[in-house]
Amino acid sequence: MPHPESKQQTGIPPEMAADPRFQAVERTIKQFQCRADALIEVLHVAQEAFGFLSDELMGYVARQLKVPFSQVYGVATFYHFFSLEPRGAHTCVVCTGTACYVKRSAEIVTRLEREFGVKAGTTTEDGSLTLSTVRCLGTCGQAPVMVLDGETIGGCSPDSATAAVKVLLESGRPPTIDDGRSRRRRGGGGTP
Amino acid sequence: MNRAELRRMAEEERERQERLRCRIMVCVGTPCLTAGALAVLDSLREALGESRLDAEIEAVACGCMGPCSRGPLVKVRPQGKREIIYERVTPDLARQILFSLVKGRRPPTVSALPADLPFLARQTRVVLANSGSIDPGRLEEYVAAGGYGALAHALHEMTPDDVCREVTASGLRGRGGGGYPTGVKWNLARKAPGERKYVVANGDEGDPGAYMDRSIMESDPHRILEGMALAGYATGAEQGFIYVRGEYYLAGRRLEAAIRAAERAGLLGSRVLGSNFNFRIDIRTGAGAFVCGEETSLMASIMGRRGQPWQRPPYPAQRGLWGCPTLINNVETLAAVPAIVSQGGKWYGGIGSAASKGTKVYALAGQVEMAGLIEVPMGTTLREVVFDIGGGIPGGRRFKAAQSGGPSGGCIPATELDTPLDYESMERIGTIMGSGGLIIMDETSCMPDVASFFLDFCRDESCGKCPPCRVGTVEMHRLLRRITGGAATMDDLARLEELCELVGATSLCGLGMTAPNPVLSTLRYFRDEYEEHIIQRRCAAGVCTMAEAPAGPDGEALLHAMGVAGEEA
Numbered sequence: 001m002p003h004p005e006s007k008q009q010t011g012i013p014p015e016m017a018a019d020p021r022f023q024a025v026e027r028t029i030k031q032f033q034c035r036a037d038a039l040i041e042v043l044h045v046a047q048e049a050f051g052f053l054s055d056e057l058m059g060y061v062a063r064q065l066k067v068p069f070s071q072v073y074g075v076a077t078f079y080h081f082f083s084l085e086p087r088g089a090h091t092c093v094v095c096t097g098t099a100c101y102v103k104r105s106a107e108i109v110t111r112l113e114r115e116f117g118v119k120a121g122t123t124t125e126d127g128s129l130t131l132s133t134v135r136c137l138g139t140c141g142q143a144p145v146m147v148l149d150g151e152t153i154g155g156c157s158p159d160s161a162t163a164a165v166k167v168l169l170e171s172g173r174p175p176t177i178d179d180g181r182s183r184r185r186r187g188g189g190g191t192p
Numbered sequence: 193m194n195r196a197e198l199r200r201m202a203e204e205e206r207e208r209q210e211r212l213r214c215r216i217m218v219c220v221g222t223p224c225l226t227a228g229a230l231a232v233l234d235s236l237r238e239a240l241g242e243s244r245l246d247a248e249i250e251a252v253a254c255g256c257m258g259p260c261s262r263g264p265l266v267k268v269r270p271q272g273k274r275e276i277i278y279e280r281v282t283p284d285l286a287r288q289i290l291f292s293l294v295k296g297r298r299p300p301t302v303s304a305l306p307a308d309l310p311f312l313a314r315q316t317r318v319v320l321a322n323s324g325s326i327d328p329g330r331l332e333e334y335v336a337a338g339g340y341g342a343l344a345h346a347l348h349e350m351t352p353d354d355v356c357r358e359v360t361a362s363g364l365r366g367r368g369g370g371g372y373p374t375g376v377k378w379n380l381a382r383k384a385p386g387e388r389k390y391v392v393a394n395g396d397e398g399d400p401g402a403y404m405d406r407s408i409m410e411s412d413p414h415r416i417l418e419g420m421a422l423a424g425y426a427t428g429a430e431q432g433f434i435y436v437r438g439e440y441y442l443a444g445r446r447l448e449a450a451i452r453a454a455e456r457a458g459l460l461g462s463r464v465l466g467s468n469f470n471f472r473i474d475i476r477t478g479a480g481a482f483v484c485g486e487e488t489s490l491m492a493s494i495m496g497r498r499g500q501p502w503q504r505p506p507y508p509a510q511r512g513l514w515g516c517p518t519l520i521n522n523v524e525t526l527a528a529v530p531a532i533v534s535q536g537g538k539w540y541g542g543i544g545s546a547a548s549k550g551t552k553v554y555a556l557a558g559q560v561e562m563a564g565l566i567e568v569p570m571g572t573t574l575r576e577v578v579f580d581i582g583g584g585i586p587g588g589r590r591f592k593a594a595q596s597g598g599p600s601g602g603c604i605p606a607t608e609l610d611t612p613l614d615y616e617s618m619e620r621i622g623t624i625m626g627s628g629g630l631i632i633m634d635e636t637s638c639m640p641d642v643a644s645f646f647l648d649f650c651r652d653e654s655c656g657k658c659p660p661c662r663v664g665t666v667e668m669h670r671l672l673r674r675i676t677g678g679a680a681t682m683d684d685l686a687r688l689e690e691l692c693e694l695v696g697a698t699s700l701c702g703l704g705m706t707a708p709n710p711v712l713s714t715l716r717y718f719r720d721e722y723e724e725h726i727i728q729r730r731c732a733a734g735v736c737t738m739a740e741a742p743a744g745p746d747g748e749a750l751l752h753a754m755g756v757a758g759e760e761a
Contacts, residue, residue, distance in 0.1 A: 035496075036496055037495045038496060039496035039497075040477065040493065041476065041477060044438075044477055044479065071497075075496070075497065075498055078499065079438075079478075079479030079480050079481050079499070080479070080480030080481060081438050081478075081479035081480040082479060096400075097400030097401050098399075098401030098557075098558070098595060098598070098629065098645075099563075101400075101645055102557075102558040102631055102632075102633055102637060103558070103559075134439065135398070135400050135480075135482065135649065135653075136398075136400035136401060136402075136439070137222070137439055138222060138397065138402075138403030138407075138440060139222050139223045139226050140223075140260070140401055140403055140555060140557035140563065140629075140631075141223045141259075141260025141261040141262075141263065141563045141564050142223050142260065142263070143557060143558075145226065152222070152225070152226040153226065154223070154226045154227060
């Protein structure tokens with residue numbers, strides 16, 4: 001990857017240094033004393049701050065932790081959690097763990113895909129919704145489960161799931177950052 | 193903090209709790225939060241504040257009580273009276289319960305769980321002893337329940353050798369699925385030469401449908417820390433890591449808070465409880481890779497690399513993290529250790545069956561009346577678990593199979609319902625204990641499709657390091673899709689069986705070695721279903737696309753839409 005700034009020792013491209021989101025990443029790197037084994041922890045924070053991992057961001061992390069860019073790229077593409085592309089304004093994650101599978105969560109995925117014209121794992125063309133699946137959220141007692149903008153909803157059906165996503169898209173509600181607090185703020189909205 | 197101060201903390205907290213007229217515990221585990229537990233807790237706290245009852249009655253955020261499908265759960269513990277658990281509590285009902293308490297009226301009986309409910313009464317709670325009865329966010333409550341007593345006792349009265357002996361005597365075996373004797377592992381790590389050693393708690397609970405570890409981490413985080421500290425003392429390690437699955441955000445935050453509280457109190461860090469033992473615990477967060485539950489991959493991930501396994505031996509107990517001896521235990525295994533040290537290995541060994549001692553936590557889910565988390569002695573039969581504790585199959589349908597062990601396990605058919613659930617018996621019938629997920633399936637589940645579901649999982653999660661797993665799982669999944677799609681011949685079935693043997697025998701790590709299990713076990717008990725799919729092109733369960741019943745508007749490509757974007761068999 002061509003990185004003209006890579007010669008600089010500070011490692012922060014000027015246009016990014018002004019970005020307050022960088023401070024969180026920088027803090028984490030310092031907290032781990034620039035140790036290479038903190039790579040995954042740093043990428044977690046970076047993705048949380050920026051929403052996805054851009055080439056610039058990964059290049060910056062590589063320089064700070066003094067590991068090759070290839071290693072950062074390798075780790076970022078190995079783990080399902082990391083995304084190299086920006087996500088939509090809203091996210092809908094459907095659990096496809098065994099308990100949800102037995103309760104037919106696949107029907108929910110198929111329905112949402114058709115209803116909103118998006119394949120699981122991708123974002124709608126207008127960037128309003130990212131639909132994805134997850135391998136078990138450990139909320140099997142409430143199966144089938146989905147997570148809308150960080151809010152977990154249990155006991156879904158294809159109908160209730162579609163309705164909940166529609167409400168979310170039409171509400172104009174600003175996307176909540178998945179910081180866990182949003183997950184706890186409200187519960188069970190879409191339960192039929 | 194020293195031992196006397198620990199005792200004082202416990203006494204003060206117990207006295208504080210006894211002064212209260214009543215404690216109302218609201219479960220704030222992930223399933224109950226999903227069902228709206230936070231609103232219930234808020235409404236209770238608000239009502240208490242309004243009526244100025246905060247000094248007499250306390251609303252507590254607590255851990256998992258068990259019957260997760262009935263959340264939000266609320267437990268009312270009046271001083272000196274019988275406790276009552278309420279299911280599906282709404283904020284309004286919570287206020288009603290509270291006011292009946294205040295006015296001394298009879299508590300509402302709507303949605304109260306009967307005291308003798310088999311789901312609750314037939315459990316033996318050792319690991320889950322505190323789950324649902326303490327606030328995971330308060331160290332004092334764990335200490336008041338006897339917490340850190342085992343560590344204090346071990347540090348001052350026992351040698352590391354004694355601790356290992358006690359664990360060996362208990363007969364405890366790895367609860368992550370391997371079933372390796374924990375005492376043997378600890379002894380290996382203790383005897384391994386090395387200046388620096390590590391203890392790792394494996395909280396990367398990747399098996400879909402299993403959530404025991406998440407619940408323990410969320411409900412009783414200090415128990416795991418204490419178990420790790422005991423392991424550190426026994427093996428001579430001063431650093432521990434908890435590897436928490438990335439999806440378990442809440443568990444990570446609660447563990448983080450618990451570590452900080454324990455460090456502040458001098459229960460972790462340097463000179464633990466006034467002894468010469470130092471122990472520090474750090475959290476590492478997973479990033480969504482199933483293979484990281486395998487111990488060598490997990491260590492690669494802790495070191496910040498791609499989670500790919502490496503060849504064993506040398507085993508982690510000899511050469512692990514950064515080349516140092518490393519003890520890796522599952523979260524549930526470590527959570528059993530404080531009880532073993534404080535009550536003795538003999539006591540623990542007295543529970544369970546001959547070769548499998550102690551208790552096991554199961555996550556009961558799927559088509560069962562009462563889904564949730566249960567802890568029963570090893571050797572309890574599947575029938576007891578499904579029909580007595582779980583309340584049977586809803587909707588008058590018939591039990592078809594129980595899936596245990598996740599993608600590495602297999603299906604237990606109705607004919608084997610009386611099998612005791614322990615390591616040996618489960619292996620005998622072609623499945624494994626695994627981490628403890630039990631997914632109950634009724635006749636609406638199609639077995640070849642279940643196998644296809646798990647192979648799709650393994651195909652996706654294969655790390656790609658060794659070809660048998662990387663190529664074999666893709667090929668097996670393709671063959672299974674031919675079967676469920678009605679395009680297969682009997683030759684395909686023969687090829688599938690051949691592949692099962694090859695992949696199982698030649699893969700590098702547990703993921704590949706056990707990937708054929710779902711196919712093998714469904715073939716063993718439900719071969720007729722496979723043949724029905726191939727010869728008659730018929731799916732009796734009505735799941736697969738070539739079912740005789742005409743596919744409705746939602747019927748097409750029901751199950752194959754997931755995870756196979758852009759790929760056609």
